[in-house]
Amino acid sequence: MNEMTAPPRAARLTSHADPASIEAVTRALAARFGNRLVTSQAVREQHGHTLTWTPNEPPDAVVYAQSTQDVADIVKICAEHLVPVIAFGTGTSLEGHVNAPLGGVCIDLSMMKSVLAVHPEDLDCIVEAGVTRKEVNEYLRDTGLFFPIDPGADASIGGMAATRASGTNAVRYGTMKDNVLGLTVVTPDGEILKTATRAKKSSAGYDLTRLFIGSEGTLGIITEITLKLYGIPEAISAATCQFPSVKAACDTVIETIQTGLPIARIELADALTVRAFNNHAKLGLVEAPMLFLEFHGTEASVAEQTQRFGEIAEAHGGGPFQWTTKPEERTRLWQARHDVYWAHQTLRPGVRPLATDVCVPISRLADCVTETARDAEENRILAPIVGHVGDGNFHCGPLVDVDDPDEVERVKNFLERLVRRGLEMGGTCTGEHGIGQAKMKYMLEEHSPAALELMRTIKRSLDPKNIMNPGKVVAV
Amino acid sequence: MVSFSPSSEAEACATIKDACALRRPLAIEGGGTRAGLGRAAQVEATLSTKALSGITLYEPAELVIAATAGTPLAEIEQTLAARNQCLPFEPMDHRALLGTHGEPTIGGVTACNISGPRRIQAGACRDHLIGVRLVNGRGEIVKSGGRVMKNVTGLDLVKLNCGAYGTLGLLTEITYKVLPKPETSGTLAFFGLNDARAIEAMSRALGSPYEVSAAAHLPAGIGSGKARTLLRIENFAHSVDYRLRELQKLLAPFGENLRLIEDEANRLWRDIRDCFFLAQPRERPIWRISTAPTRAASLVGRLAGELDIKHFYDWGGGLIWLSVPEEDDSGARVIRTALAAGGGHAALVRGPHNLRSRIDVFQPLAAPLMKLTAGIKSSFDPDAILNPGRMYAGV
Ligand SMILES: Cc1cc2nc3c(=O)[nH]c(=O)nc-3n(C[C@H](O)[C@H](O)[C@H](O)COP(=O)(O)OP(=O)(O)OC[C@H]3O[C@@H](n4cnc5c(N)ncnc54)[C@H](O)[C@@H]3O)c2cc1C
Numbered sequence: 001m002n003e004m005t006a007p008p009r010a011a012r013l014t015s016h017a018d019p020a021s022i023e024a025v026t027r028a029l030a031a032r033f034g035n036r037l038v039t040s041q042a043v044r045e046q047h048g049h050t051l052t053w054t055p056n057e058p059p060d061a062v063v064y065a066q067s068t069q070d071v072a073d074i075v076k077i078c079a080e081h082l083v084p085v086i087a088f089g090t091g092t093s094l095e096g097h098v099n100a101p102l103g104g105v106c107i108d109l110s111m112m113k114s115v116l117a118v119h120p121e122d123l124d125c126i127v128e129a130g131v132t133r134k135e136v137n138e139y140l141r142d143t144g145l146f147f148p149i150d151p152g153a154d155a156s157i158g159g160m161a162a163t164r165a166s167g168t169n170a171v172r173y174g175t176m177k178d179n180v181l182g183l184t185v186v187t188p189d190g191e192i193l194k195t196a197t198r199a200k201k202s203s204a205g206y207d208l209t210r211l212f213i214g215s216e217g218t219l220g221i222i223t224e225i226t227l228k229l230y231g232i233p234e235a236i237s238a239a240t241c242q243f244p245s246v247k248a249a250c251d252t253v254i255e256t257i258q259t260g261l262p263i264a265r266i267e268l269a270d271a272l273t274v275r276a277f278n279n280h281a282k283l284g285l286v287e288a289p290m291l292f293l294e295f296h297g298t299e300a301s302v303a304e305q306t307q308r309f310g311e312i313a314e315a316h317g318g319g320p321f322q323w324t325t326k327p328e329e330r331t332r333l334w335q336a337r338h339d340v341y342w343a344h345q346t347l348r349p350g351v352r353p354l355a356t357d358v359c360v361p362i363s364r365l366a367d368c369v370t371e372t373a374r375d376a377e378e379n380r381i382l383a384p385i386v387g388h389v390g391d392g393n394f395h396c397g398p399l400v401d402v403d404d405p406d407e408v409e410r411v412k413n414f415l416e417r418l419v420r421r422g423l424e425m426g427g428t429c430t431g432e433h434g435i436g437q438a439k440m441k442y443m444l445e446e447h448s449p450a451a452l453e454l455m456r457t458i459k460r461s462l463d464p465k466n467i468m469n470p471g472k473v474v475a476v
Numbered sequence: 477m478v479s480f481s482p483s484s485e486a487e488a489c490a491t492i493k494d495a496c497a498l499r500r501p502l503a504i505e506g507g508g509t510r511a512g513l514g515r516a517a518q519v520e521a522t523l524s525t526k527a528l529s530g531i532t533l534y535e536p537a538e539l540v541i542a543a544t545a546g547t548p549l550a551e552i553e554q555t556l557a558a559r560n561q562c563l564p565f566e567p568m569d570h571r572a573l574l575g576t577h578g579e580p581t582i583g584g585v586t587a588c589n590i591s592g593p594r595r596i597q598a599g600a601c602r603d604h605l606i607g608v609r610l611v612n613g614r615g616e617i618v619k620s621g622g623r624v625m626k627n628v629t630g631l632d633l634v635k636l637n638c639g640a641y642g643t644l645g646l647l648t649e650i651t652y653k654v655l656p657k658p659e660t661s662g663t664l665a666f667f668g669l670n671d672a673r674a675i676e677a678m679s680r681a682l683g684s685p686y687e688v689s690a691a692a693h694l695p696a697g698i699g700s701g702k703a704r705t706l707l708r709i710e711n712f713a714h715s716v717d718y719r720l721r722e723l724q725k726l727l728a729p730f731g732e733n734l735r736l737i738e739d740e741a742n743r744l745w746r747d748i749r750d751c752f753f754l755a756q757p758r759e760r761p762i763w764r765i766s767t768a769p770t771r772a773a774s775l776v777g778r779l780a781g782e783l784d785i786k787h788f789y790d791w792g793g794g795l796i797w798l799s800v801p802e803e804d805d806s807g808a809r810v811i812r813t814a815l816a817a818g819g820g821h822a823a824l825v826r827g828p829h830n831l832r833s834r835i836d837v838f839q840p841l842a843a844p845l846m847k848l849t850a851g852i853k854s855s856f857d858p859d860a861i862l863n864p865g866r867m868y869a870g871v
Pocket of ligand 1: 051086087088089090091092093094097098109129150151152153155156157158159160161162163164165166167168216217218220221222223341432433469472
């Protein structure tokens, strides 16, 4: 190409970014950010990793932003040259969210770690996007308040907002969409906007806060988040109980929730997972499904309610039922659940589990889990299941030898059937992990064509150049 | 004015397609009880949801209910009550305040994101909405969300439509998650606190582990000669008793207090929910102001210096209901200037037609937000057929 003529500027990015544009952007960023711009192979690959078999597609450069203004400057430079921008929190997303299929610049937000304000009386705090959930709670430790959303990984608050993350607490505290009061966002043309004030009710106009939550970095970059906080419960009890079948466990959960017991967490482990617990920590449990529970409330109510749960469980054939309110014993009871990732690896040493999730109406959960387990067995796949049963959401983590093409094929088909099964039962193809690249193909099946087209139109309207994390969520 | 009342979603699509072809904007109407909310829309025809009525799915075991948009709210609440369940966000009834008649519909509740006192603990209407079907401005059916509690499949079109006042689509079917009805409730009243002190008490209560489900402050002259600060606790009887006692201990520094008789408390909470205290005199415009509770008392103090106001607080001080005299812009400039300093927003809930077309009824948006808002409106409704101008001019 002639060095002197700039490449023709398309109005909208439709294919891989032009190498000359990338070069120009990299030069401009290097001038502005010095050694906070990194282009080494290792760092780029680390920022395109997917934790799954989705192939790594590294960005062309990584910039470590330190402020909202930095982010705005980077976006402006990229927008001018039509080069993609991919936000990166901690990179724990599981569906190829941070890949750079069209090349571009990854903005790593991990240096934006300030807690900007805590307002204990108003039960909120403002944090920068790179603060992780554990860091928030560490910071709040002496205030008597906490932030409840806890995805398995110690993800960034920005990434959690961007993926609408949730965790084991969702039954009681909801997900990110219920716990973010406002956002500061850098738009695709590098403008800075605030979606809401700190007022409790953020309904001036359309709910733009919720539009950005879960948009996976495709509409803008979140740089600051106002989070809702909660008082630490006066008392917490933990319990475990085993059941003759997944159905008995699920029926127990349904009945418990319906009686209005203030349950905070209910996690299901299937029989295969319980075998893994035994391998991992020599627990000597019967290989049968198991529930882990936590109740939050006052001293009196927690004790009363945990026992009430015990009665419901017993009526469904559950037992032995163990419970406690003592912190050390609570940790011990839940330890197996916390170690599930490592426990699963003992089922097939040397092979890393893949993670996927679906969500179904809770009344169909037992059917979905049972059929999925049967499907796995018939196809000689080891696929332990762990679920946030209170929401009908469960994770299935097949242990696959990625070097065995036949097995990879079988597992791929198995996962497709899992999604279809979820959809057929009135559920969704993902309740937690999001769309990224890997689940884009299910969008049409789940939404009506008009709904999908509407998402595209919104994407085009907000990001006319298509530079915000292109190739994710919806293809435009 | 022409009026359409489609009896099926397909018919609604056809009506909107026709309107779109004729470039004839439509005002969407449910029970008409909230017709005075928002700006006065410029339309020649109305589209009523009254023939789209009925509960389409109710799974008590799943805590999920779905209904078509014109279904009366009362029908939904009765159906849920029969199974000891409820809509947790305690939707306000606007009839007393706006002097309207008719039946509130679930479509209207959703379109206007209507909540009540329990919002502070249980979340807003929008937080419980998990699925919608709607007809966009082109007459196409859009389905988003569904009946599961968690869903991270793409952009959140569900929440976007809650509180959009029908400017993005005609909602046809709506799915909510519901909760078991609290077995019992108890309300504690403190007396004679000034606004600042009352908000302090409410903040302390809300930050405690006792799960306060509503917190309101009625200054002297609002329903009684003596100021009352009210805190509600709900759930199992035994636990309610215990938590009320603990709350009394915690709030001992705030002086004299009393557990109200349940009937009396329920009536008070209903009046707070419906802004009954400010309903009369009818001609005074009503504002609804959201701000951080810690700023609320000083904000009201400042407004009282400039306007002849009557007011009370809900949501621990985060929501201020304000009645002002009808003169000039009825306080719009004064209120919004005061808010600009401290953050928050104000919407005019009641006011004569000419006032509602002269001033910004909803909080004006900063330029970048307005640009986004216009982009979203045109994505859903490119020809501005649905409730045009109801929220903002041009939207
Ligand atoms: C072991 C393990 C367990 C997990 N358990 C759960 C679970 O229980 N529940 C759950 O919901 N998820 C879970 N996840 C998935 C993952 O942790 C969440 O999706 C998390 O929210 C991602 O946050 P992150 O900071 O790592 O984001 P990243 O992976 O860095 O980014 C995720 C997406 O968000 C975008 N993004 C990141 N930051 C921003 C920003 N500031 N502004 C705009 N866009 C941004 C990225 O471009 C990308 O598209 C788990 C993952 C692992 C590895």
